[in-house]
Amino acid sequence: MYIKSKNIARWEKGTKYYMTWIQQDLFGDWYVFRVWGVKNSLNGEECYDWAENEAAANRRLDSLMRMRLRDGYHLASP
Numbered sequence: 001m002y003i004k005s006k007n008i009a010r011w012e013k014g015t016k017y018y019m020t021w022i023q024q025d026l027f028g029d030w031y032v033f034r035v036w037g038v039k040n041s042l043n044g045e046e047c048y049d050w051a052e053n054e055a056a057a058n059r060r061l062d063s064l065m066r067m068r069l070r071d072g073y074h075l076a077s078p
Contacts, residue, residue: 005033006054007061011073015039018073020064022057030057034064 008021018036025031030051037044051057069075 007058009061009065010076011068012039012076013071013073016073017076018068020061022051022054022061024054030054032057032060032064 005021005023008019010017010019012018015038016036017039018034020032020034022030022032030053031048032051033046033048035044035046049060051060
């Protein structure tokens with residue numbers, strides 16, 4: 001079974017990057033995925049958070065977007 005990620009966004013600031021997306025698992029639960037690190041490095045980090053539903057996951061993405069922009073990141077291609 002193929003699971004499609006939705007609302008993929010990538011931000012960059014200097015050599016740093018931050019990427020987010022939402023995804024539904026095989027049981028119907030929604031998760032917000034976050035990946036960050038330094039470009040051209042293998043030492044990135046990742047984290048995922050459970051969301052009550054797709055709308056809650058999208059609200060979390062909006063919150064993360066505001067934080068990245070506030071911190072000086074700019075939106076880049078995913």
